[in-house]
Amino acid sequence: ETTLVWLRNDLRISDNPALADALKHDRPVHALYVLENDRGLRPMGAAAKAWLHQSLNVLSHALAERGVRLHYQEGESGSLLPRFAKEINASAIYWNRRYDPAGRTHDKTLKASLRENGHVVESFNASLLVEPWDIATQSGTPYGVFTPFWKTLRDKAIPDPIGRIEKHEKITSPKLDMPKAPFWSDGIFDAWTPGEDSAKSALAAFLEDALSDYPQGRDVPSRDVTSRLSPYLRHGEIGPRQVWFATRHLIDANPSRTSAGEKFLSELAWREFSYHLLFHRPDISQHPMQERFADIDWRTDTKALHAWQKGQTGIPIVDAGMRQLWTTGWMHNRVRMLTASLISKNLLLDWRKGEQWFWDTLVDADPANNPASWQWVAGCGADAAPYFRIFNPVTQGEKFDPNGDYVRQWVPELSDLPDKWVHKPADAPGSVLAQSGVELGKTYPKPIVDLKTSRTRALEALAR
């Protein structure tokens, strides 16, 4: 008899309750990852999938060190999992929970049928600080506003992360039969190293070197002062409880870092809030959380959509962000807000089109954070920016990228423009453009949308 651990968004050894429990019993342990294509489940986006492959290779070695063999399959977990459990004679099957309504229904059905067939099945929490059903308003309803949610969360007793797992007898690491990483993913892996060890190093480096600057610096896209933990959290190469405890520990040892640490933890709490929303609502990647925004007359404009996707809108900070995304699979938070605002407000294209593009291109494409953040920017989400708050990407660029460093890094054709014009080349005098080697419409696009008139158009279309 064996034990099976079904791995999903928990690709780590430490603080992995399902794995820890499996290893407590005196039975051989197998781990299985299924790239799922069951009906109703959202298929993983391309960049996240590229990340996954690398991450599983790393994990396979770490598991083998502990005597656990990792298997990889593609298809419907609903049928593959029971078949595999039978094949390896698994008496017990463990997994860590997911929280999207479709995934939960799927897992519930699977759990019931596995139990009917005589397996012991247990599920655990590995990816949230607190289970969504353990946090509610005083009247027992789900939270719809972040600040009271955060106040309640921070006072909760958050369980300690599980300590290191004892080494078991080592096995030879299996060769996983996975598709090759796609050709376009090289740039991503110049920027990132997937895996649990890298996640831990990123956290340690952030807490040591960047945390003090985080409150002021986190909005400046050219500065590297955010943690960049998002893809690791997305795939569970680190768990939020590990991040929480490391930060709390640092605050306890260095009280002068309290306010920076709290600010960072409150951002981590936005992730929890997104999961709270995901858990309590129907499909948030498809349905606006505020019903009154269900019938917006979105424009169809394929040319504009493509220009946005490729970073060719003629609006420098937006293009810089979209190119950073395409090249590295990640974009700075401030710029995510600006690019999302441009497409859903100025261009008046359905926010779901932007959400889907991010879903395919972000290495941290997260089933809760991505749709919840898109709805936040589009103005139809819970506790969202009001629909009439429309970012001006030129003034935002001037504020958060005052020397144009970020734009120059990602839009090199504008590098020689003076700071004054780098966020608005279309307003620069012809002589300045000529001196800087910029020919609008040739070396760099003219803006595809007029920010003033499109703002008015958005206000009219979105008024509710």
Ligand code: FAD
């Ligand atoms: P840090 O500032 O170091 O924050 C630490 C962690 O806290 C992050 O890794 C993340 O897990 C969480 N966090 C921080 N800010 C937010 C936030 N605003 N909302 C929710 N969680 C947050 N984040 C994703 O993880 N996946 C997504 O698919 C995603 N899509 C987004 C789409 C849009 C349109 C916008 C505006 C934001 C999106 N975010 C998403 C939130 C945020 O931009 C990223 O979490 C953050 O930029 C990741 O960088 P970091 O790890 O350095 O963040």
